[in-house]
Amino acid sequence: MQPQRYWREIPRRYRLEAGKCRKCGKVFMPPRLICDACRCTEFDMVRLSDKGKVHTYTVIRIAPSGFGEQVPFVLALVDLEGGVRLTMQVADCGPEDVKIGSPVKVEFRKINEVGKSGVICYGYKAVLA
Template sequence: MSMKISVPRVWREIKAHYLLEATVCNKCGKIHYPPRPICDNCGNKNLFRRKLSGEGEVLTYTIQYIVLEGYREYAPIVFAIVRLKEGIKILAQLTDVEPENVKMGMKVKAVLRKICEDGKIGLIKYGIKFKPV
């Protein structure tokens, strides 16, 4: 069973997934990634968009050897919690590094890469992954 990709959802989330764009609360300053319309810290609805630096470090990681159909060609997949310079932590896939070479504290930067494709409708989904600096 492969994962279905919604074309409208891909378009709605394009700035967050292609540009690493977040929302920042005008009231309390909390950064939200992925972007959200309401601050979960103070409830403020007045948020503005900001591009994140894309630079950070690996706090922890896991290696996924068993993956869903449609992702098998990418296995093993390394997922990491990356702390960005801005202080927020995001879950992201690592790329351009062998799993045995991943280390906690490793400096990484965001890059645009292919995430997956739905061959039936021809949609290729791209997104942000992180690679070693």
């Protein structure tokens, strides 16, 4: 993702804001314009819980550019309280520390640096709770 897009999305990412369909109640993160369940186009902004559990995970040992200094790291599908599943890195631990079902807390963190200018991109990561 480009740094400009990261910066535009920081307020939403920082607050873990999602869109909740006014008709059927399905929650989308990131928010969408049209609900894929009922085609409704009206949403309320809701704040997601920062608590969740690891649904499943994988260990990244060969990282894409910009993430090479972080390997090995855990990339997990995290089920937040409230029913939203997000993909995020599990930080501050080794691959052996993460298990399916591990309780985690979502934090706003530095994701990586882009390019020679070192533009820093931020987003959410999970840490073991």
